[in-house]
Amino acid sequence: MPYEPPTHTVERSLRATTGAKIVAGVDEVGRGAWAGPVTVCAAITGLRRPPEGLTDSKLLTVKRRTELAETLRSWVTSYALGHASPEEIDDLGMTAALRLAAVRALEGLPVRPDAVILDGKHDYLGSPWRVRTVIKGDQSCVAVAAASVIAKVQRDKMMAELGADHADFGFADNAGYPSPVHRAALEVRGPTPFHRMSWAYLDALPQWRHLKKARAWAEARVPEIEGQLGFDF
Numbered sequence: 001m002p003y004e005p006p007t008h009t010v011e012r013s014l015r016a017t018t019g020a021k022i023v024a025g026v027d028e029v030g031r032g033a034w035a036g037p038v039t040v041c042a043a044i045t046g047l048r049r050p051p052e053g054l055t056d057s058k059l060l061t062v063k064r065r066t067e068l069a070e071t072l073r074s075w076v077t078s079y080a081l082g083h084a085s086p087e088e089i090d091d092l093g094m095t096a097a098l099r100l101a102a103v104r105a106l107e108g109l110p111v112r113p114d115a116v117i118l119d120g121k122h123d124y125l126g127s128p129w130r131v132r133t134v135i136k137g138d139q140s141c142v143a144v145a146a147a148s149v150i151a152k153v154q155r156d157k158m159m160a161e162l163g164a165d166h167a168d169f170g171f172a173d174n175a176g177y178p179s180p181v182h183r184a185a186l187e188v189r190g191p192t193p194f195h196r197m198s199w200a201y202l203d204a205l206p207q208w209r210h211l212k213k214a215r216a217w218a219e220a221r222v223p224e225i226e227g228q229l230g231f232d233f
Helices: 008-017 062-075 086-092 095-106 143-163 181-190 200-204
Strands: 024-030 040-046 076-086 115-119 131-135
Touching: 008 024, 008 115, 008 131, 024 095, 024 143, 040 095, 040 115, 040 143, 062 143, 076 086, 076 143, 086 095, 131 181
Parallel strands: 024 115, 115 131
Antiparallel strands: 024 040, 040 076
């Protein structure tokens, strides 16, 4: 399916209106998974022309996404990854876990960005970062698209490695997200050490429901964050 390539329009706007010289694009992956970390990539690209075919990672085949990520790692000015573990997600809630992962990524960059372009409509990063949220930024903004691809490929690789000792769960294929294989393995074997134990999927597992971890965070702190998925896939 043809798609419009991402541009530097938002970055140019930020530079013109705020005086920002260094702008990072930020995107996450793993928010809706039952298992594994949430991963955030922060990428700085400058205003150079991006590699051919760059777009939201979800629009790319696995082969093309993997190839593009390899190209992007040397093409971007700099990038860094941050992760929040399943335990941190359970303890903090998704909004705070996303912020933790994003701050880890941003602080991992060799230079501190003057401004951040954040994919989506909710600013989960907040002060002291200067943030511009962009709906579908992973399709329209070069730096966010680059971050999207790098984050997705890196987390998929991590999940395949984590799943080496849990082959029945199919982590190499589903990356910890809901799938029939994942559900079947949960019903038989129960959650692994890599599962998020405060999440709603456990409500549909009578034999494992007693393992569900009580939330230490208030519902009001996680507005409109996707991820509390049941078995309706």
